[in-house]
Amino acid sequence: MSDVLYYLLCGGLLLGVMAGIAMLSRVKTAPYGNGLSALCMAAAILLVMRRYELVSLRALWICLAIGLILGLWGAVKVKMIQMPQTVALLNGFGGAASALVAAVYVWQAGPGGGFFYTAAAITLAIGWFTFSGSLIAAGKLHNRIRPQPLIWPGHSRILILTLAVMAALICLLPLWRQGSGAVAVVLSLVSLFFGVAFALRIGGADMPVAISLLNALSGTAGAVAGMTVNEPLLVAVGGVVGASGILLTQIMCRGMNRRLPEILTGATVAVKPLPAADAAGEAAGNSADSQLQAGGDPAGSQKPADDASTDRQKQESGAPSGGKKQEADVFAALRSARQVIIVPGYGMALAQAQHLLKKLSDALEQRGAEVKFAIHPVAGRMPGHMNVLLCEADVPYGQLYEMQDINEQFAHCDIAVAVGANDVINPAANTAEGTPIYGMPVLQIAGAPLVAVCNFDRKPGYAGVENPLYDMDKTVLFLGDAKESLAKLLQALDETV
C-alpha cells in the first residue's frame, strides 16, 4: 500500500471519528455517532494490519479477540452506579497499553533519532503514571481503598522530587542509547510510584476531577505513543481524547469550585468543619433575604450550628419558632402540587433510590403535577453520572434540567424535594466566605416556597460545611434511608386517592 493512499485512508477514518463525536452532541444521534466511531476504529485496526502485513500473524488476532471478549463482557456486566470506577480502570488500561508500546520500541532499539526516543520516554512517564494513578482512583471509587485523602509527611516535597527525577530520566533516555533499556525500566518504576503518590492524596469528593484529568492523560499517552511509532492516526485520535479530558476537567473544576492546582497539590483537603459552620450559619442568616429571598432562620444563626440534638428536639417538639413547616405540610403540598422540582444527589444513588424516585415522579404526574429534575454538574461521582442513573430508572431525559436552566424556576414551584443532595444545594455557597464551597455554583433550592430534604443525616457533605438550609422554616427534614423516606412520601400521596 502506497504511503499516499494510506494517509488518505487515515484522514478519512479520522473524519469519521470526528463526525461520530459531533453526533454525540444530541441524544437522538448519539448512538449512531458511537457506532460510527466504533466502525472507524475497527477499520483502522484492519488498515494498520494490512499496511504492516500483520494479517497472517495468528497471535495478533488471538490477542485482539481476547481483548474484545473481555471488554464486551465487562461492558455488559458493569452496573451504572459503577461507571466512575469503570472509566477510571479503562483510563489505566489505555495508559498501560501506550507505555508498553513505548517499552517495546526502546527494547527493540527502534529506528529513528532523538525525537522518537524522547517521545518514547514521555510515553513511558505519562502511560505508567496514568496506569497506577487510575488504579488507585478506581480503588478509591470502589471503596477498596479508603476514599479519604492519604497524606504522607512531606508529601508535596516527595511529589516534586519524583517529578524532577522523571524529567531528568526523560532527558537522559534519548541521550544515552546504550543504557536506554535500564533508563526505561527506572523511569517506568518512578512513574508508577508517582501515580500512586499522586492519587492517594486526592479525596473521594475530588475524584470526578481526577478521573477527567487521567482521561486526558490516557489520550495524551496514546498520542505520544503514536509519535514514537510514527503512526499519524494514533497521534490524531489521541489528541482528540486529550482535548476532551482537559475540557471535562475544566467543567468539573468549575462545578466544584476548585482550582486544578489546588486539587493537584492537595490544598483542598484540610477543612475544619466547625468554624466554617458558624460562618455559614451567620452569613446565611444575615444575607439570606437579599441572596435567596428566603427568610433565613435567625435562631439558626445564633445557636451553634453543629448542635444537631437541640435542632432535632425543636423539630420534634413541634416548632417553637412559629412558622416551621411540618411533615404534614409537605404531604399536603405534594398532593396539591402543580410544579415539583426534584434534586437528586449521590446519596440517592448510594441508597439505590432512583426507581422509587421515578415512582414518586409518576405518582405526582398522575395527580397533574409537572415534575422536573434539577441536575447539578457534579451530582454523582463523574461528569454526567446522575443523568445516566436517572435514565436507567426510565426517567425521560426531557425532564432532566441543567443547573442554569432550572435555578430561576425554584421560585415558581410548589415544593422542591432534595434526595441525598447536600453540598450542591447548600446556600452557604452564596454567602459563607472562606469556606471551601464559597462561590461554588449551587442549585438555589432555598428559593422554593417549601423544601423537603430526604437525606441520611444532617452531617455536612464532602465539603465539610454545615448546611443552613436544614434550619430554615421552610425546610422539612426526612432523615434516614432515602428509600424509606420516599416510601413515606409515596404513601402520603396514596392516602387520599
Added chain:
Amino acid sequence: MEPIWLIVIFAATALAGYKLIRQVPSLLHTPLMSGMNALSGVTVLGALCAAGAAVYSGSRFCAYIAIVLAMINVAGGFGVTARMLNMFKSKKEAGGE
C-alpha cells in the same frame, strides 16, 4: 512522516476535538467519557505495529499484553457507551403520557 508533522497533527486534532466536544451537553458527559475511553484504545494501532516489529520474545509478549489491554478499552468503552446511550429515552419512548 517527519516529526514536525506529527506535532502539527497533534495540535490540530486537539483543537478540533476541543471545539467538537464543547458542543456535547452535560447530559451526555458520562457516555462521552466512556466513548473517549474507547478512543484512547486507539493505541492498539501502536501495539500492533510494535508486535509486528518485535523480535525478542520478551518484547513481543509486552506488545501482546498491550494489544489485549487496548482492545479491552476499545470494546469495553464502545460497549458501555452504547448501553448507556440506549437508556436515554424521550417521554414517548419511556411510555409516559
